[in-house]
Amino acid sequence: MGKLFAVVLTIITVVATAIFVMRVWWLPADISVHGPWIDHQLMETMLSSGILFVVSQLALALFVWKSGDRREGRKIKIFPGGAVPMVVLATVLVGAEILALTFVGSKVWASIYQTPPDPNSLAIDVQAEQFAFYFRYPGADGKFGGIHPELMNEASQNFFGLDPAHDTAARDDIVVPTLAIPVNRPVLLTLRAKDVNHAFYVPELRIQQDFVPGLVIPLHFTATQPGKYELVCTQLCGLGHYNMRAYVEVMPQEQFDQWLKQQAAQQ
Amino acid sequence: MRTHSIAVLATVLITGGLARSASIVGAAPPRPPGAAGTISGKVTYTGTPPKMKPIDMAKEPNCVTQHAGAPVLTENVVTGPGNTLRWVLVYISAGDQGSTPATETVRLDQKGCQYIPHVLVLQPNQPLDIYNDDPHSHNIHPLAKLNPEWNRSQPAGAPPIHTKWEQPEFIPVKCNVHPWMHGWHLVVTTSHYAVTGEDGAFTLSGLPAGKYTVTAWQEQFGAQSQDVTISGSETKPVNFVFKATPY
C-alpha cells in the first residue's frame, strides 16, 4: 500500500508539474509596460514554489515508500537531528524567500499602484454598471461634464447621468462601450461604479482593479501592442456578471484620433 | 394557433353581442350594431427632439453581427419624416365603452438584443408569451409598481415565459444583461387603442356614440389628452403635438 501511495503521488506530482513546465495553459502574451515585471515575479515564485512542491511531494512519497517496509525487527527511526534543525531551516529558508519576494514584489506593486500617473496621460472616465462598461472621453474641450445619478437613463443612452441642458462641459463628452486607447501612450482611467462592486481585468494588460460604489479609483497603464483585447469583470456583481465585458482596442495614435472623431459625430 | 384563438374570440364576441349573455363579455356593454364611430389622426412634435443615437452593442458580438450595416437606433424618441412620432400610444382613457377583454396571446420577442415590439400594449390578464430568439441569454426585468415586479433570465433554449399583467399600468421593461435594451408593457383597460407607426398615424375604430377622453402617451414626453364626442358612425380627426427638447 505504501508503494502504491508513493507511485500514485509521484505520478500526480510529475503530471501536474509537467503541465506547468510545458505551459499547456498559460498567461496570454503581455502587452503592457509594467507586465514584464509581473511576469518576472510570477516566474520567480513559480520556480521557488515549484521546487518546494516537487521536493515535499517526492519526500512524502519516498518516506511513505520506505516506511511501509514490513521486515521483522525493523526499528523506527527519528528524523536526523530531530525537529529543531528542521524548524530553523524552514524558518530561514522560507523567511529568506519571503524577504526576497516582498522586496521585489512590493517594488513591482508600487510601480503600478503607488506611482503617480504620467502628467501627459490620456484621461478616460470608466463607469461599470450591471452589466456593462462605458467609457467617456472628454471631447474637444478636454473637460468632463458633471455626473448626476438622477439623470442616468439607459434608454436614451445617458449612462453617466450627464446634464447637457445645463452643463456645457457635458455636451461634447464622448460615451462609448469600447475602450480605445493609443499604443505606447500612458492612459489614466478613473473608475466609478454606478450600482455595485465590479472589477477591471484585462489579462493581457496584467492589471486588475475593483470598482467600488462611492469611490473614484484611478488606474494607469501603458499598452505596447496594437490589437483587440477583452476587458472582463472579476468582481461578482449579479446575474449578468459572466457576460460583463468590453473590448479594449489598442491602436496607433492617428487611427485613435480618427476613431475619436468618428465617435464624436455619432453622439 | 393564433388564427384559431382569433376565431374563438370572434365567436365569443358575436355570441356575446347577440345574446347579451353575462359571460366573459357580459361586463362590457354590447356593441351597438352598425353605429360605430372612429377617431383618427397623427402625432407630431415641435421643437428639436433628441437625436436617435446608434446603439453600439459591442459587448454582444452576436447582436453586432445581426445588425451589421444598419445599426439599431435608440427608441426612446423615434421620429419620422414630417415631424411624426413613432411608438406613441393613443387610447381611450375615459368614457370608454364597447371595449372587449382580449384573450389572444401577445408575443414579445428578444431578437438581436432588442425588444420586439418596443411598445407592447395589453389588457389586464391578457396572456403574454416572451421568447428569446437569440443564441445567448437574456434577462427580462419589468419594473412594475402596481403589478408584481419580477426579474428573470431566459437562457438560449429555455422555454418561453408565459405571464400576464393583472393591473392597468405602464411598465418599463429592461434587460439587465444588455443595458440598452428597453421596452414598455402598456396595460390598458380598453380595447380601443393604437400605437403610432413611423408616419405618426393612428386610428381608433368601433366607438359607440358617446363622450370620450383620448390620451396620447409618449415614453419621454408624457401624456396629452383631448375630449372627443362621437355621435353615430362618423370619423373624428384628432391630432396630438408634443413639444420636444433635445435633452
Added chain:
Amino acid sequence: MHEAAVHPHAPPQGFLRTHVFSVDHKVIGKQYLDLALVAVCTGMVLSWLMRLHLAWPTAAIPGLDKLSPNGAAGGVITPEYYLSLMTMHGTIMVFFVLTTAPFAGFGNYFLPLQVGAEDMAFPRINMTSFWVTLVAFLVLISSFFVADGPALSGWTAYAPLSAVGKDAGPGQGLGQTLWAISIAIFCVAQLLGALNFIATTLDLRTKGMSLARMPFSTWAWFITAVIGLIAFAVLMPACILLILDRVAGTSFFIPSGLVISDRLQPHSGGSPLLWQHLFWFFGHPEVYIAILPGFGIISHILPVFARKPLLGPRAMIGCLIAIAFLSYTVWGHHMFLSGMNPFSATLFSVPTLIITIPATIVTLLWIGTIYGAKLRFTTPALFCLGFVSVFVSGGISGFFLAQPSIDTYLHGTYFVVGHFHFVMGVAAMFGIFAGTYFWFPKMFGRMMNETLGKWHFWLTFIGVYCVFMPMHYLGLAGNVRRYSAFTDDYLKPLIPLHRFITIAALFTGAAQLIFLFNLIRSRFRGPKAPDNPWEATTLEWATTSPPPFDNFGGKPPVVQRGPNEYGVAGAGGADYLMQAAPEPAPAR
C-alpha cells in the same frame, strides 16, 4: 442532594432526552456530524449542478424545474440560479460543513473525552448551540423555496450587492435577507460552542492532564475556539448591520447616488469597503477555523499509525498558536485590489507570507514523522497522508496569491478557486475523513469496512487532483471565477478543460457514495470494535466503545504522561504507553 452527583447531569431518561434534546456532549457531537453530513451532501449536489452547467450551459437537468420553476425553467439553469447555487454551495460548505464537522462535531465528542472530563462545562449551552445551528441551517435552506430563490452574492456577500435589496437581482430580496439572518444565528451558535470549548479545556481537565500533556487535537480545538470567539464576534454585528441596511433603511454599507435597475437608491454615505473589512476580519480566521482542527486531527492520528511520536510536538503547538495569532493580521490580502490604500496591500502581504513559515514547519513535521516510521496503512492513515499531500499543493499556491503584484493578475480567477479548495476544502475534508474512519469505532462501537474505505480513499485522492489541479491552469490562463458561462472569446478555448473538471467532479462525487454506504452500513452491521482498536495512547481509548454516558464510568482517569508515547516499551510488549496507564515495570 443533587449537588453531590458525580456527573454534571443525571443520566438521560426517555428517547427524546437521550437522542434528541440531549445535553450529553457525545450525542451533541454526533448530531453536529449528522447535520454536517446532510449539509455536505447538499453542498456537493449543488457543486455538481454548477459543474454540469459550466460544461454544458444549455443542458436541461431533469427535475430541477420542480425545485425552481423560475431559476431553471425547463431544467436549464439561468445565470442567476447558477449564482444562487454557488452562493449556497459556498455558504453551506464553509459554515455548515467545514466549521461544523471538524470543530463542533469531533470537538464536541472528543474534547471532553481527551481531557478526561465527564461532559462539557455547560451542557445546556452546548445543546442550545447545536439547536441554534440547526435553526440557522434551516433558515438558509428555506431560501431555496422563496419565489426568487436564494441569495446570489456569494458566500462573501459583498455590499452593496448584498445590501440594496431586490433591485440588485433575483435572490437579492428575501433570499439574501434569509442568508444574513441565518449567518447571524450561526454566529450565536458558534460563540456558545467556543465558550464551552474554552471553559472545558481550561477548567475540566482531569488530574495530571497539564496543558503540555493535552493531545494535539485538543490543542487544535482549543485554539480554534479562541479564533472563533473573536471571528464570529465580529461577523455577527456585521450581519446585524447588513440586515438593518436591508430591512430598516439604514446606510452602513450603501453609498449615495447608486442607480440600480434604473432606480436611484434611497441611501447615502455608506461604505462598501467597511463590509469587506468586517467580513474578512472574520473570513480569514474562518479559513483557520476550518483547517486547524484538521491539523490537530492529523497530528493526533499520524503518530498512531506511524507507530512513532510526532516530530517536534512543542513546535507543532507553537505553530498552531502562531497561525492563530497571525490569522488576525492578514485579512487585507483578500482586498489587495478592492480600492483600499495600495500601501496597505504591502502591509498585509508581509504577515500573509510570514504565516507560510509555521504552515511549512507543520508540514515538515508531518513529513519528518513519516520518515522512518512503521506505517500501518489503514484508511485513516491513508487520509492523513493524503491530507499532507493536498495541503502542500494548496498551500504552495498561497505563495502566489499572497503577493499583491501577482495577485494583480490572479485575483478573481480560478487560481484562487483551486487554491482555497485544496487548502481549506479538500484538506479539511481529508481531515474529516481521517477523523471519521479513526473515531467511528469509538463513537459507534463498530469498525468501518477497510476495503471500502481504501477504495474511497484512492478514488477521492486521484479525483480531487483531477478536479482542483486544472483550476490552477485555468487561473493562469486568466479564467475568471464566478462566471455562469464562458462567453468571452479568450475563455471559449478553455471549455474542454472545464468539461474535464466536471467529469472528474462527478466521478469524485460518486466515490463519496462508497463512503456514505460504508458509514451507514457500518453503523449497524460493522464488526464490534474493541476499546482501543488502533493501539492509541489518548484518553478516549481508555474507556469503552462507545463510552458510557459519563465517559469513564465514574472513575476519571489520572494522567501520567503526554499523548506522544509511541515507539516505547509498553505493557505486554506493546509499543505505546497510554496516557493514563501506570508506569510499566522496567524492562529486564
Added chain:
Amino acid sequence: MTTVASPPRSPPPHLPPSAHRPTATGGPEPKPAETGVWVAIATISMSFAALTSAMVVRASGAPDWQHFRLPPILYVNTLVLIASSLTLASARRRITPASALDGLPRLYVTLGLGLLFVTGQVLAWRQLATQGLFLATSPSSAFFYVFTALHGLHVLGGLAGLLYVLRRLRRVVPVPMTALGAATLYWHFMDVLWLYLLVILIIRV
C-alpha cells in the same frame, strides 16, 4: 446574540465538589462559570470593538453624519446602572456559603435598578423619536440605536442570569457562590461596557 444565553444564566447546575472530580490544576478549585463569563466578556468586547471601528470608519468623511444631543435621561440611567452594581457588590459581601438571607434584599434592589435602567433606555429612544431621529435618519442615530439596543439585550441577559441565581440562592444550601460570582462579574461588566459606550457616544454622536 451572545447575551441570550450568556453564562450567568445557566452556570453548570450541579457541579460536583472537588473531592469527586480530580482536576489538572493543583491550585484553587476551577470555576467554569466564572471562566465562562470571562470568555463571554472577551467575545462581547470584541463585538462592540467591531461596531466601534465600524462607527469610526462610517463617520470619517461622511457628509451625512448628523450630530445630535444625547437624550439627558441617559445620564440618569448611567447613575441607576452604577447604583445597581454597588448594591450587587454589597449584596455579595453579605452572602456566605452558609446563608444568603442577608444579601437577598439588596439583590432585589439590584434587579429593580436593572429593570429601571432598561426602562430608562427605552424612554431615551422615545425622546429621540420625538425629535424625529429614527434608526434610518442618519448614521449617527443608527449607531446610537444599534449600540443601546445590543447593550440593552445584554443587560436583559444579565437580569435573567441574576433572577436564575436568586432563585437558587433561596433554595440551595450550600449557597452556590460560584454562580453568584459569575453573575456579579457579568453585571459589573455590563456597567463598564455602558460607560465605554456612553463615552464614545458622547464623543462621536
